Amino acid sequence: MEKKLICINCPIGCHLTAERSNDSDAWSVTGNRCPRGELYARNELTDPRRVVTATVRCNSELMPRLPVRSSEPLPKRYIDALLNRLYDMEVKIPVKRGEVLIANVENTGIDVIFSCDCGK
Amino acid sequence: MIHDFSYDIAVIGAGAAGLAAAAETAKSPFRTVVIDREDQLGGILRQCIHNGFGLRYFKEELTGPEYADRVAALAAKPNVEFKTGTAVTEIKRLPDNGFELLAFSAAEGVSRIRARALFLGMGCRERNRGNLAIPGSRPAGIFTAGAAQKLLNIEGMLPGKSAVIVGSGDIGLIMARRLRWSGVEVKAVVEIMPHPSGLTRNVVQCLNDFGIPLYLEHSVVNIAGRERVQYVEVAPLDNGIPQLDRQFRIECDTVLFSVGLIPENELSRQLGVELNPATGGAIVDANLQTSVPGVFAGGNVLHVHDLVDFVSEEAADAGRSIVHYLDGTLNSQANPVTVSANLKYVVPNKFNTGEKGTYSFRPLIVSDAATLEAELNGRLVWKRKFTYVKPAEMLKVELPAEILNESGTLVFRLQEEA
DSSP: EEEEEEEOSSOOOOOEEEEOOOTTOOOOESSOSHHHHHHHHHHHHHHHHEOOOOEEEEEEESSSEEEEESSOEGGGGGGGHHHHHHHHHOSSBBTTTTOOESOOOGGGSOEEEEOOOBBB | OEEEEEEEEEEEESSSSHHHHHHHHHHHSSOEEESSSSSSTTTTGOOSSSEOOOOTTTTEEEEHHHHHHHHHHHOOOTEEEEEOSSSEEEEOOOOHHHHHHEETTTTTEEEEEESSSSEOOEEEEEEOOHHHHHOOOOOBEEHHHHHHHHHHIIIIIOSEEEEEEEEOOOOHHHHHHHHHTTTTTEEEESSSSSSSOHHHHHHIIIIGGOOOOTTTTTEEEEEEOSBBBOOEEEEEETEEEEEEEGGGEOOEEEEOOOOOOOOOOOHHHTTOOOOOOSSBBBBBBBBBBBSTEEEEEEEGGTOOSHHHHHHHHHHHHHHHHHHHHHHHHOOOOOOOEEEEEEEEEEESSEOOTTSOEEEEEEESSSSEEEEEEEEETEEEEEEESSBBBBBSSSSEEEEOGGGOSOSSSEEEEEEEEO
């Protein structure tokens, strides 16, 4: 069995080919120029993930919304629920870039962190 | 009352380019001022909340605000001063070959800023509906993709409920996903070219992930609505001509334009900087010096980049050149560099004999096997093979010093392999 993919890790966008025999669970990946491409292809075929970025309401005078991100690519099936949760929040400043807003989303070990500082 | 300031170097624009240039000039004893009309440093990166920046420049994947903070921290040195919320409206060259800038800010009123060298880092602006002359009425709900991005990501307001995106540039693709993740329906992306104009990764993760249709070789032929956009009409193109008998209607209340960027060179023109019609930016030599001595440029004001990392790399090169210029060690000998087959442009447009050079290109073709060749005085001196060249992705190469060993004309061409 053979699948064609385009890696989304970086702007090069490697054209990947993933192959596996019918009696095996292991995909072998070719066409990647770095190890992240291989991991991307395996995840994409078994448990696709994306980095989630959004904004949250806050009480800053300067910034009506603060940008946030998932610390790692999150399994796609959790994304919609996470976004709804973020849109319902209002955070209190000050916050620091990298500070954790939501820890361990759905027990994945992945956090939601702030993408910038906001002091006032 | 007009305030007077004096520095060695003035950097105009505190985005990915200006901050990277200042980070280099900061390493010298010279005093730099960085001026930006926005209140915060970082330029357009502030509103680009998505990830995908910095893999090359910082060896780490960052969001726009994170990249902005990182590059701002590199520039924050004792000999660098920041003037934010300050708009430069006029620049002139003084008889002593220095420069005088007229700037306005709420904090300081009118300022006259003198500098011995300038870095132009004003970035670019978006093409809009007017540039395309799309017929129809003029209802509310029509935005450039970047304006909608600012509205949503900075102000926290939705531009509408259901959108059609005109053009498949990266900002439009990123906005397609951002709108979907914000509860806005994205009906379609309409592109006149036979291939997407944004990066492939963005087609995958911003359109394919959500099943958003991409109409290639189609054009919006009408925008309809009285108070608010009600629908657009889309027609397939045949040799660039809309086939109106096959047009169809897409209901939507919002239209976003992601149809290209234009380097922002109003201030450069005031200085008499010579511009290149192929890029919309200045003509520069291998030191990124413009036709006006002491004026340097880098980033999107010079030519539109698809990666911010390349913007910062180029601007940092210009920053180092500015230091050499003020030291009196800049080699200003310049031989012409041009392009022939299958390349839209090359930057820079002049090379220095015996110095290595970094060259950026915009291909005109889509190919999965092409060779970039360099000819010096008609003799092939360098070549490199590329897999997957396309207009959406800039090519950037470095030529070693030893091959540029004589004066003359350097010509690049892109050959498609049979």
